[in-house]
Amino acid sequence: MNLRNALYSTTIALLLVNASLALAQQSSQINIIVGFGAGGLYHNTGVVLSRHLGKYLPGNPTIVVKTMPGAGAIVATNHIANVAPKDGTTLGIVGGATILEPLFGNKLAQYDPRSLRWIGSMSTAVNLCTVWHETPVKTLEDMKSTGLVAGSTGRGSRTYDYPTALNALLGTKFKVISGYTGLTQLHPAMERGEVQSICGWGWDGIMAQRPDWLRDNKVRILVQMAYEKHPNLPDVPLILDLMKSENERQAMRLIVLDTLVAWPLIAPAGTPDAKVRELRDAFNRAMQDPALIEDTKKSARSSDFVTGERIEQAIREVYASSPEVITLARGLLDHN
Numbered sequence: 001m002n003l004r005n006a007l008y009s010t011t012i013a014l015l016l017v018n019a020s021l022a023l024a025q026q027s028s029q030i031n032i033i034v035g036f037g038a039g040g041l042y043h044n045t046g047v048v049l050s051r052h053l054g055k056y057l058p059g060n061p062t063i064v065v066k067t068m069p070g071a072g073a074i075v076a077t078n079h080i081a082n083v084a085p086k087d088g089t090t091l092g093i094v095g096g097a098t099i100l101e102p103l104f105g106n107k108l109a110q111y112d113p114r115s116l117r118w119i120g121s122m123s124t125a126v127n128l129c130t131v132w133h134e135t136p137v138k139t140l141e142d143m144k145s146t147g148l149v150a151g152s153t154g155r156g157s158r159t160y161d162y163p164t165a166l167n168a169l170l171g172t173k174f175k176v177i178s179g180y181t182g183l184t185q186l187h188p189a190m191e192r193g194e195v196q197s198i199c200g201w202g203w204d205g206i207m208a209q210r211p212d213w214l215r216d217n218k219v220r221i222l223v224q225m226a227y228e229k230h231p232n233l234p235d236v237p238l239i240l241d242l243m244k245s246e247n248e249r250q251a252m253r254l255i256v257l258d259t260l261v262a263w264p265l266i267a268p269a270g271t272p273d274a275k276v277r278e279l280r281d282a283f284n285r286a287m288q289d290p291a292l293i294e295d296t297k298k299s300a301r302s303s304d305f306v307t308g309e310r311i312e313q314a315i316r317e318v319y320a321s322s323p324e325v326i327t328l329a330r331g332l333l334d335h336n
Helices: 003-026 041-056 071-082 158-170 183-192 203-209 211-215 246-259 273-287 290-298 308-319 323-332
Strands: 030-034 063-067 090-093 117-121 127-132 148-151 174-177 197-202 219-225 264-267
Touching (some): 030 071, 041 090, 041 273, 117 273, 127 158, 127 246, 148 183, 148 197, 158 174, 158 197, 158 219, 197 203, 197 219, 203 211, 246 308, 246 323, 264 273, 273 308
Parallel strands (some): 030 090
Antiparallel strands (some): 117 264, 127 219
16 A cells, blocks of 8 residues: 555544544433432423434434422532533533522522523413412412411422512412422322412413312412413413512513513533524424323423523513612512
């Protein structure tokens, strides 16, 4: 073999090796870390994405869902922000309320939502305050005179923030008990009488997890926490309509931001722009996949997905709120 042929053969071999390495990298595993316990809608969101997202990514990587519950998904968000590799191989599904925690001065929240890379949210949500049928509370007015034990996954979650805000704004008398890893723990706690209310449970969640509770009138829905009423609940008060001033209304719009950013998929700050575009494109295409849409129907969920760009815009708007509105919202959530 002459020198020219030897160089040619060596070049071809190197190209083949590089192509194999690139394919191996593209086919590598992606981990999705869910900030709540197994079995709930956040975990279900990860499972659904794990079935469909990979087919729209280079190399069709295997996607593995893991849970990291704690502090209303702040533990998982901290991990994604500060520990996870910044190469698109580790993503997170966290609560939309995690966006507000640094703004409100929660020292547990060691991240800046403006620098995290938001890939998209599978759907919006209408969150509800529910009470168990055996309590004497039947109306919003009853909630102002009768104490209720509300179960929560922890400070920074909607199950903490909503009843706390209602106490401050409307004079309700919730006693919030934290420490549950997810709604799947709260459901049996409600049946046992350990808690009397879940305030921050989405309509989709009820229909997916406990539709019999609605059918058999085991829970009462007393307040809707969202930007707009759910079409199936025209007579249940909307929290924004109950505000007494424009500042209160704007503060509550901050608090219910997680109805827009309901099940967000995030990547670490510092993930390259090209990788973020790749992930967002895959997410957007997966959300329009008939197979994924059918999966969401099976779990009684809507599929009105929100793009990563829209989430980033919402976060910019939130962080541009007036100091008065931010201070009010922070005070409503007892962030001292």
